[in-house]
Structures are given as structure tokens and as C-alpha cells.
Amino acid sequence: MSNTSITKQAQSKQISPLVNRWQKVVNKVKQAANQANRSPDNVQLLAVSKTKPVEMIAELAEVGQQHFGENYLQEALAKIDKLKHLPNIYWHYIGSIQRNKTKDIAQNFDWVHTIERSIIAQRLNNQRPDGLGKLNVLIQLNIDDEVSKSGCQPSELKQLVVEIMQYEKLQLRGLMIIPAKDGSDAFIKTNKLFQQIKQTYPKLTMWDTLSMGMSNDMEVAIANGATIVRIGTAIFGARD
Numbered sequence: 001m002s003n004t005s006i007t008k009q010a011q012s013k014q015i016s017p018l019v020n021r022w023q024k025v026v027n028k029v030k031q032a033a034n035q036a037n038r039s040p041d042n043v044q045l046l047a048v049s050k051t052k053p054v055e056m057i058a059e060l061a062e063v064g065q066q067h068f069g070e071n072y073l074q075e076a077l078a079k080i081d082k083l084k085h086l087p088n089i090y091w092h093y094i095g096s097i098q099r100n101k102t103k104d105i106a107q108n109f110d111w112v113h114t115i116e117r118s119i120i121a122q123r124l125n126n127q128r129p130d131g132l133g134k135l136n137v138l139i140q141l142n143i144d145d146e147v148s149k150s151g152c153q154p155s156e157l158k159q160l161v162v163e164i165m166q167y168e169k170l171q172l173r174g175l176m177i178i179p180a181k182d183g184s185d186a187f188i189k190t191n192k193l194f195q196q197i198k199q200t201y202p203k204l205t206m207w208d209t210l211s212m213g214m215s216n217d218m219e220v221a222i223a224n225g226a227t228i229v230r231i232g233t234a235i236f237g238a239r240d
């Protein structure tokens with residue numbers, strides 16, 4: 001390659017606004033972990049790409065972002081198909097799940113954050129193809145929300161944990177919450193329940209994930225034990 005073409009390539013690789021925002025979020029996550037005396041390696045950034053085009057996802061994948069979250073199944077399936085040539089991308093389903101969606105989810109995703117009842121777990125287990133590894137799953141907990149009814153009630157959590165533990169194709173990793181408003185109380189309560197479950201069920205050897213914190217409360221969530229923060233707006237900009 002001649003010197004001029006190297007220069008041209010370097011110029012075309014100038015940092016885009018998207019990569020710039022992503023880098024800021026990466027740094028913010030690291031700082032928040034350090035401030036909480038936690039290893040930054042234990043906090044994973046999930047880039048929530050719902051409503052955003054595949055080009056943006058591909059651009060972030062190229063600079064090293066590996067985990068992407070999607071809420072809307074049809075949109076997600078189209079994106080997964082278009083980007084299936086990219087190595088080292090992990091897809092997380094973070095939207096609500098109706099029964100008729102479980103097959104596509106079981107066949108196309110690596111993680112599911114939003115299991116709130118046993119029938120959904122049972123179907124995902126039955127529909128996970130043999131050729132794929134275990135599907136990593138989280139139980140969505142309704143920790144403080146009287147308005148929307150989504151999430152498992154804390155009083156029903158243990159029963160759901162015990163059920164999911166039996167499923168051979170599901171790997172139960174932990175809990176997920178979407179707090180109603182100011183999250184800090186919810187984060188603390190969820191972390192307590194998370195620790196309780198860990199102590200109650202020593203067989204849950206991969207119980208290691210707390211998915212909590214979004215663009216406007218990631219630091220508080222990390223201070224309270226989040227191991228996955230789900231960040232959309234701060235990386236991709238506002239959604240329509």
C-alpha cells in the first residue's frame with residue numbers, strides 16, 4: 001500500500017459521532033465500576049439498538065462492542081440475519097415475550113432478559129435447537145412497579161427459579177429490572193434478593209448477572225451491583 005492510500009484510510013477512519021458517544025459510555029462504565037471498588041471486567045455494556053439501523057450496529061461491532069439488545073422481535077430477526085457474517089456478536093432479547101414468539105427467540109438469541117413466568121421458560125427450553133449452546137436467561141423482577149404488571153412478583157421468585165433450574169437448555173444467570181422511577185431503592189432490593197437466591201440454591205453455579213441501569217441511571221446501578229447495564233440513548237442518540 002502506498003503512503004497516500006494509508007493516509008486516506010486513516011482519514012476515513014476518523015472517529016464518528018456514534019463511536020465517540022460509545023467510547024464515552026465505555027469510559028463512564030469503567031469509572032463507575034472503579035468508584036464502586038468493583039472490577040470494570042464485571043460490568044458488561046449492552047448496547048440497546050432497538051429502532052436503530054444495522055449500519056450503526058456494524059460500526060460498533062467493528063470497534064469492539066459485542067453485546068446488543070433488541071426489544072422488537074421482527075425488527076431484531078431482520079438485523080440478526082443481515083449481520084450473521086459478523087463474528088463475536090451476542091444478541092440479547094430484552095422485550096416482552098408472548099407465547100407465539102418463543103420459538104424465534106430460542107433459535108436466534110444468546111440471552112433473554114425478560115422471563116417472568118414459567119410457561120415462557122418451558123417453551124424456550126423446548127424450542128432451543130440442539131446445535132446451539134444453552135440459552136442464557138434472566139428473570140425479570142417486578143420490584144417496585146404497581147403500574148405496569150410486567151415482571152415476576154418477588155413473592156413468586158423462588159418458585160420460578162426452581163422451575164427454570166431444571167431446564168437443560170436454559171442457563172439461569174440472574175435477575176433483570178426496569179425500575180418504575182428513581183432506581184436506587186429498587187437496585188438495592190434487587191441486589192439483596194439476588195444474593196439471597198445465590199445462598200439458597202448453591203446448585204446455581206452460574207448465577208452471576210444483575211441486569212439493571214439504563215442511560216440515565218447507569219452509575220447508580222453499577223454502584224449497587226449491576227453486572228449488565230442496558231444503554232440505548234447515550235450510545236445511539238434519541239429514538240423517534
Ligand SMILES: *Cc1c(COP(=O)(O)O)cnc(C)c1O
Nearest residue numbers: 048094214215230231232233234
Ligand atoms: C430501551 C430500553 C433500554 C435502553 O434505554 P435508554 O434509556 O435508551 O438507555 C434498556 N432496557 C430496556 C428493557 C429497554 O426497553
